[in-house]
Amino acid sequence: MANAMTTERTQPSVGIPAAAPKRSPVAAVLIAVAIAVLGVIAYYARTGAVSPRIASPGVTGVPRPVEFLFGWTGWLTLHQVGTVIMMLMLVAVWVWAWRRHPAHPYLLMVLASTMIVWQDPIMNWAPYAVYNPQLWHWPEDWPLVKLSPTVEPFIVIGYATFYFIGPFLGATWILRRLQARASAASFVWRRPLISMALLLFVVGFVMDAALEIFLVHTGLYIYSQVIPWGSVFTGTTFQFPLIWESALVTVVMIPAGVLCYRDDTGRTQAEKLAQRLRLFRTRPALATFLVMAAILNVAYFFYGAGFAAIRASKLATSVACPWPYPEAKVYDPQGFFEREGQPGPYFEGHWNRWMTAQPNGRPMVNPVKTDGYCRPDDKGA
Numbered sequence: 088m089a090n091a092m093t094t095e096r097t098q099p100s101v102g103i104p105a106a107a108p109k110r111s112p113v114a115a116v117l118i119a120v121a122i123a124v125l126g127v128i129a130y131y132a133r134t135g136a137v138s139p140r141i142a143s144p145g146v147t148g149v150p151r152p153v154e155f156l157f158g159w160t161g162w163l164t165l166h167q168v169g170t171v172i173m174m175l176m177l178v179a180v181w182v183w184a185w186r187r188h189p190a191h192p193y194l195l196m197v198l199a200s201t202m203i204v205w206q207d208p209i210m211n212w213a214p215y216a217v218y219n220p221q222l223w224h225w226p227e228d229w230p231l232v233k234l235s236p237t238v239e240p241f242i243v244i245g246y247a248t249f250y251f252i253g254p255f256l257g258a259t260w261i262l263r264r265l266q267a268r269a270s271a272a273s274f275v276w277r278r279p280l281i282s283m284a285l286l287l288f289v290v291g292f293v294m295d296a297a298l299e300i301f302l303v304h305t306g307l308y309i310y311s312q313v314i315p316w317g318s319v320f321t322g323t324t325f326q327f328p329l330i331w332e333s334a335l336v337t338v339v340m341i342p343a344g345v346l347c348y349r350d351d352t353g354r355t356q357a358e359k360l361a362q363r364l365r366l367f368r369t370r371p372a373l374a375t376f377l378v379m380a381a382i383l384n385v386a387y388f389f390y391g392a393g394f395a396a397i398r399a400s401k402l403a404t405s406v407a408c409p410w411p412y413p414e415a416k417v418y419d420p421q422g423f424f425e426r427e428g429q430p431g432p433y434f435e436g437h438w439n440r441w442m443t444a445q446p447n448g449r450p451m452v453n454p455v456k457t458d459g460y461c462r463p464d465d466k467g468a
Contacts, residue, residue, distance in 0.1 A: 138227035155306035162305035190372035199379035213394035399444035422453035428462030
């Protein structure tokens, strides 16, 4: 009995290969899928405000009423080429690691955190995240994709690096050093999961704030409306909902990292939860992946729900002036841009009725405020 218990406790994680592992076709299948996805992207890729739904009539070229970081115009190319290189490296490392450690929990989490990208159009709609139309993007009027205020770019594919790899590695590094210096009775040893969650919040908050403020200033996207309190650079093109965005993104980062924390048995929390799925007892790796995917999708819904509540409350009254993408109509779902004097034309986008607590959609009449800070006649005064 003792030997059986010892064997059970020291059983290796599903991510540790057996002595003579069978060659898994998963890597080959995923490579084929990746090539197919790249083919689809290459075929449908477009740039600019193409759809009449968002294109501003009468505007030619790509005028920019505001300078982006350092006045350099090559940021979009740098971001997009950098994303391609990063993803090629990530896929190569993932395949290399899978061949040596099939179904390792970390590799499964990379997949799970990448797959929640299907929600990205919704999560652009909720916090008023408006992407630069000059990015490579999907056709603007496709189902789901059209929820993004302007365009749904391909650059967002790097979810795994943002929601899992970066925060998890940073928090794990700090936790291990804290534990190395602490006694066995200390909090970091007695409550490792809580400690990990707290570190993920701090690391994730700082990482997100630094990254997003940089990206907004380079013209990749803007937050067209934010709550004035708790935000930075309010009333400018580069406004950022610091407290709201950088805190809410950790709702996804924390479960992703905690699920991959290994306890003293060598198993991750995701594997331990997966053991409860009796239907998949003979497929532990699949069960682990399903647990990860389900929890991350629910967590991402909570992120969106937080911003949807802000949207419905109409508390996000600070608008990004001047509107930086004149080739696209001004995304003004609640009329706040018009009230501040930002010239049109305007469009309200999708999900702008009951989902935004506006049964009749965008208000038809939005009187311009006398002190509106978007008024063209106030610029340079």
